[in-house]
Amino acid sequence: MGDDPQRFLRPPRLPFRHFGQPTPGSILSATAVGKRDSAESELIARAQTGDLGCFNLLVQRYQQLAYNVAYRLTGDADSADDATQEAFILAYRKLGQYRGGSFRAWLARIATNCAYDCLRARKRSRASSIEEMVEAEERNPELVNHRQSPEQQALASELSHAIGRAIIDLPPDQRAVLVLVDLNGLDYDEAALALNMPLGTVKSRLSRARAKVREALMASPELLPGSLRL
Amino acid sequence: MPNQQEHVTDLLSPYLDGQVSADERARVEDHLATCGLCAGELRQMSKVVSLLRACPQVRPRRSYALNRSLVTAPAVWPRLARLAPVFTALAAVLLAALVFTDVRLMTVQWALQPQGPVVERTLLQPAEVPAPSTAEAEAAADSSLGETAEETVPSEARVIATPAAAAPQALSEGSGSSSSTAQPAAGAAIAEPEATEAAGAAEMAADETPGEMQKSLATSEAAAAPAEVGEETEKALAPTPQEQAVRPTAPAAVEQPSAGLAEVRLVVGWPWALRLGEALAATALLASVGLWIWRRRLA
Numbered sequence: 001m002g003d004d005p006q007r008f009l010r011p012p013r014l015p016f017r018h019f020g021q022p023t024p025g026s027i028l029s030a031t032a033v034g035k036r037d038s039a040e041s042e043l044i045a046r047a048q049t050g051d052l053g054c055f056n057l058l059v060q061r062y063q064q065l066a067y068n069v070a071y072r073l074t075g076d077a078d079s080a081d082d083a084t085q086e087a088f089i090l091a092y093r094k095l096g097q098y099r100g101g102s103f104r105a106w107l108a109r110i111a112t113n114c115a116y117d118c119l120r121a122r123k124r125s126r127a128s129s130i131e132e133m134v135e136a137e138e139r140n141p142e143l144v145n146h147r148q149s150p151e152q153q154a155l156a157s158e159l160s161h162a163i164g165r166a167i168i169d170l171p172p173d174q175r176a177v178l179v180l181v182d183l184n185g186l187d188y189d190e191a192a193l194a195l196n197m198p199l200g201t202v203k204s205r206l207s208r209a210r211a212k213v214r215e216a217l218m219a220s221p222e223l224l225p226g227s228l229r230l
Numbered sequence: 231m232p233n234q235q236e237h238v239t240d241l242l243s244p245y246l247d248g249q250v251s252a253d254e255r256a257r258v259e260d261h262l263a264t265c266g267l268c269a270g271e272l273r274q275m276s277k278v279v280s281l282l283r284a285c286p287q288v289r290p291r292r293s294y295a296l297n298r299s300l301v302t303a304p305a306v307w308p309r310l311a312r313l314a315p316v317f318t319a320l321a322a323v324l325l326a327a328l329v330f331t332d333v334r335l336m337t338v339q340w341a342l343q344p345q346g347p348v349v350e351r352t353l354l355q356p357a358e359v360p361a362p363s364t365a366e367a368e369a370a371a372d373s374s375l376g377e378t379a380e381e382t383v384p385s386e387a388r389v390i391a392t393p394a395a396a397a398p399q400a401l402s403e404g405s406g407s408s409s410s411t412a413q414p415a416a417g418a419a420i421a422e423p424e425a426t427e428a429a430g431a432a433e434m435a436a437d438e439t440p441g442e443m444q445k446s447l448a449t450s451e452a453a454a455a456p457a458e459v460g461e462e463t464e465k466a467l468a469p470t471p472q473e474q475a476v477r478p479t480a481p482a483a484v485e486q487p488s489a490g491l492a493e494v495r496l497v498v499g500w501p502w503a504l505r506l507g508e509a510l511a512a513t514a515l516l517a518s519v520g521l522w523i524w525r526r527r528l529a
Contacts, residue, residue, distance in 0.1 A: 056295040067290040081291055088294050092301050124526070163285050181247075182282035188249050207243035214278045 044103060048095050055095070059088050062104065065184055066111040072179040073115040075168045079122055083114040090114065105190035112176055112194060119172075166216035174209035177202055182210070237265065242272050246279055311525035317518035325511035332504045 040058070047055035066087050071080035087110045098106055167175055167183075176195055180186040181202075186194065192202045238261045244250050245258045262269050310317075 052296060052298065052301065059295050060293070063290050063294045064287060066294070068288050071288045077288075077291065080288075084290065085294050085300075088296060089300055092296055121526075159281065160285050163282060178282070182279060183285055185283075188244075188247070203244045203249060204240065207240055210243050210275055210278050210282075213282065214274055217278065217281065 040103060044095070044098065047092070048098070052092075055092050058103070058107075062107050063088070065104065066107060068184055069108055069111045069179055070115040070118070072164070072167055072183055073112065073172075073176060074118055074122075075164065076122070079118040080115070083111065083118045086117070087111040087114040102190050102193060105186060105193040108180055108184070108186060108190070109194040109196070112180075116172070162217060162220055163213070166213045169216060170209055170212055174205045174212070177205045178209040178213070181206055236261065237268055238262075239268065239271065242268065242275050246272070246276055311521050314518050314522035314525050318515065318522055321511055321515035321518050325508060325515055328504060328508045328511055332501065332508060335501070335504070 040061075043054045043058055047058060063084065067080055067084045070083035070087070071077060074080050074083060087107070091107055091110050094110070167178060170178065177191055180191045180194055181188065188199055188202050188206075191206075192199045195202070197205075238245075238258045241250060241254055241258050245255065250258065262272060
C-alpha cells in the first residue's frame, strides 16, 4: 500500500451536501446521493430556470475540479481562486446555452477559459515568468489529505511539486490536455469537448505532454518513489 | 529489429488509455513483442501516467457557491471601466487643447503687456506714459532720422505724437526729441487732430518728468542736430505718393487702440474659464486613469 500508486487512481469522493437554499419541492433528498447522474440532470434543469440553490449544489460538486484545473493551468492559488469564482459566475449566466452532454466537460471548458484569461491578465499586469509560477506553485501546498502518513504526505508533496514544475514548463495547449485527462480524470472525449479540439489532437498533444513530463522527471529521479523510478 | 519509422511511439499514450482502435492495438502489440525500445518506453510512459494520476488534488480555499449579488447584472462601474481608455484619451485631448489655448493666450497677453496697457493708460491718463530710457530715445531718434513712414509702427506711437508736432515743440522748449514722441513714423501715420492731442500729452509728460527729458536731450542726436531733424520733419510732413498710398486712413488709425483694448480685455477675462476648464479636464483625466487602473486590477 505504501508505494502503490493505484491508491490515488480512485476518484475523489467529493462530499455531496445540501448547500444554499433550494426552492421547495427541490429534488434534494437522501436518495439523490445514490442517483447522482439523474439527479445532476435535474439539478441542471432547475438551475437553468434560475434556481440558485440547485446551481450551488453543482458548484459544490465540481468546485474541486474547476479549482484544480485552474490551479494547474495558472500555477497560482490566487489566480486559480479568481478563475474558479469567475468560472462559476459565468457558468450560471451561460447555463441556458448548455445543451446536454457532459456537464463536467462543459464546466471544465469554462474553467479552462477563465484560467487562460487570468493568465493573460496576470501577464499584462506584471512580467510573469515560469519561475514565478513555479514559486507560486511551491507556496501553495494545499493538497488533499488522502489519509496518508506524514512520510507519504511529504512524498506526495514533493512529487506534486516536481510534477507541478514539469506541468508548468509544458506549452499551454499540451498542458491543458494533460491537466484535464491525467490530473482531473476527464476522458478523451470530454477533453476534446472541453478544449474544443478533435479527438486526434487530444491524443497527440497528450502523448507529447507525457513525453515531456517524463523527460522532466527523469532529470530529478531522487524525488520519485523507488518503484516509480524511470 | 524494426527501423525507426516502424516504431509506435505516438500510439503508446493512447494505447495505455485504451483509446486505440482494434487495428492500432494489434499493430502496437505486434511491435512491442519485437521492439525492446518501444516496450521500455511504454513502461516509462505507464509510470509517468501513474505518477500524474497519483498527484494529489489541491484543496479549494473556499466554497465558490454563488449568491444573488454575484450573479446579478454587473454594476455600472465595470461597464464604464471598459470605456476607460476612451475617457482617458478624450480627457487628455481636451486638457491638451485647453492648455495650448491658455499658453497661447498667455503669450499674447505677455506680448501685449508692455504695449497694451500703455495704450489704455495713454488714452485715459496720458501723464502716466513711462519715459523710455536713454538708449530707447537714441534709437527712436535714429529711426526718426533714417526710416521712412512706411515701416512698421509701434502701437503706442500711433497715439502719442508726431514729429511734426512734437519734435519742433520739444526743440523749442529745450526738451528735444523726448522719448516716445520722437518717432516720426507714428506721427506720419496718424491724423492731424489726434496728433495734436497726443502732442499735448507728450508735453504733459515732458512737464512731469523734466529731469528724464533733459537726460534724453543730452544724449539725443536729434537735439544735437536740429536742422537735420527739421529737414526730416519737413520730409515727413510732405510724404511721397507711395507713402500716402500705404498710410492708413485716420479712422482706421483711431480704431487700432480700441481693438487692442478689446483684445486686452478679452485676454484678461478668459483665463478664469480656461483655468476652470483645465481643472475639470485634469480631474476627468485622473478619474479615467483611475478607472482604467481599477479595471486592470479587476481583470
